[in-house]
Amino acid sequence: MTESENTRNVRHVLGISGGKDSSALAVYMRDRVPEMEYFFCDTGAELPETYEYLNRLEAALGKPIVRLNADRDFDHWMQVYQGTLPSPQMRWCTKNLKIKPLEEWVGEQRVISYVAIRADENRIGYVSTKPNIEAVFPFREDDIDKDGVMRILDEAGIGLPAYYEWRTRSGCYFCFFQRKHEWVGLKERHPELFDRAVEYEEKVRYRDTAMKDRNYTWSQGESLPELIDRKDEIEAKHHAALERAARRVKPNRPLLEVLNDALDEDDDEAGCSVCHL
Template sequence: MTERHVLGISGGRDSAALAVYMAQHYPELDIEYFYTDTGKELPEVYEFLGRLEGFLGKPIERLNPDRDFDYWLREYKNFLPSPQTRWCTRQLKIKPFEEWVYPSVAQGITVHSYVAIRADEDYREGYVSGKETLKTHLPFREAGIDKAGVIDILEAAGVGLPEYYRWRSRSGCTFCFYQQKIEWVRLMEEHPEAFEEAKGYEKNALEHGSPFTWSQGESLDDLSRPERIAKIREDHELRVARIHAKRRINPLHDTHIEFDEIYGSAAKLCLTCHK
C-alpha cells in the first residue's frame, strides 16, 4: 500500500453528501469511511449512519476512543468542555483520527483525507496536520457545490437528511455546548433522558468549581423552568417571524429557515463535529 483515501462522517448532512458524491464520481478509489464515536451521540445519528452505509455498500468504521467522555471529564478536573476549552473535540474526535492514520503516515504512506467544506463556506478551513503525506482535499469547494447542492445529492441518492434536522440544527453530542437555547428545550422534549444526563454532568461540574455551564449564562436547571421555556420559545418565534417578514412572498420558496439564518454564522463551530 502506498496510498490511503479516508473520509470522516460526522453524522451531519455535508459529510454524508460528500461520501455519496465520492462514491458516485470516484468509484475507483477505495475510500475508507470513518466515524469518531463519543458514545454521547443522538440516536438519530446512528440511524442515519445505517442508511448511509446501505447506500455506500460498505461499513463506516467506528473509531471509538480508548477512553470515553467520563474518563476525560475526570482528567479535566470535572470542568465541562466549552467554546473556550474544547477538550471534547481534541480528545474524542481529533486524537482517535490521528491515532488511526498516523501509523500509515509514519510508514511513508500518503493519506488523502476528504473534507466536506462547501463552496459557500469560504470562512472554513480543513484539518491541518503538518504532515507532508497527510493531504486534505475539499471536493465540494473544487466542484462549486453549495448547501442546496448537498441537499440535492442526498435526496437524489435516496439517503435523505438526518431525522434530527426536524428539531435540531446539527449533529454532535447530545449536550453540545454550541446548541441554541431553543435546541436545549427541544432536546428535553425529544430525549428527556439525555437532557437529564446533561443536567447531571453540569451539577457535578459546578460542584467541582467549573466556571462553565452547558448553555451560556444559565444552568439547565434554570433553563428548564416552565416560565423560562416559554420565554425561549417566544424569543425564537420572534426571530423566525422577523426573517419571514424580510423575505419576499414566493409560494415556490422553501419556507424552512435554518438556525444559521436565525442566530448568525456557524463559523465558530467545530468542523470535526458539525459537518
C-alpha cells in the same frame, strides 16, 4: 518505489459527522473514488437520530462506515481536566474524542482526506497538521453549494437526519454549541439525555462549592435548569425568528433553511469544525 506503487500506498479517507454536508460528499465521491474509506468519530454521546442516519448512509454507500472510538471515554477526560466541562474556549472533547482517534487510525501512511466544505462557505474546517495527511475540498473545487448538497441527498434518496426538525447540526447530545432553543428541543425529544447533561452540570457544581468563580455550564451564562425555566421566553423568541426567516426565504425552500436562518439569530458561536460538517 515507482509512481504506481506510491499511488497504491495512498489511503483515501472521508470523515462523516452525521450532518448533511459530509454525508452528501460521501455520496458524491462514492463512484469517483471507489477505494474511499469512510469513518465516523463516535464519542458514545451522539443523538439516536445520528446513529440511525449513519445506517441509512451505509446502505447508500454500499460499504461500512468505520466507527472510531477513543480509548478513554468522556468521563475519563473530564477527570483529567479536573471536572471542567468543555466549552468554546476549551474544546478538550474535540481534541481527545475526535482528533486523537482519527490520527491514530490514520497512522503514518500517506493519506488524502476529503473535507466537506461547500463552495458557499467561508471557513476551513478541521485540517490535520500531520505531514502525511493532505486535505482536499471537492465541493469547493466543483462549485457545489448548499443547494447542490440538498440535491445530492435528495437524488440519493437519503434526505436529512431526523434531528434537523429541531437542530441544525450534528454532535453530542450535550454539545455546548447548541442554541438555547435546541436545548429545549433536546428536553422535549430526549428527556433522558437532557437529564444526563444536567447531571454533569450538577457534578461540576458539587466539586466547585468552594470555588464559586468556577461555575461551569453547558449553555454559556446559565445552567440547564435555568434555561428550561425560561422555556416560554425562548420558544416565543424562536417562533418570532422563524416568522422573520420565513419572510426572507424564497417560497418552497426546505424547512432546514428556515430553521437554520432563525437559529442563527441566537447567541452562540459557529460550531465545532470537526463535528459539524
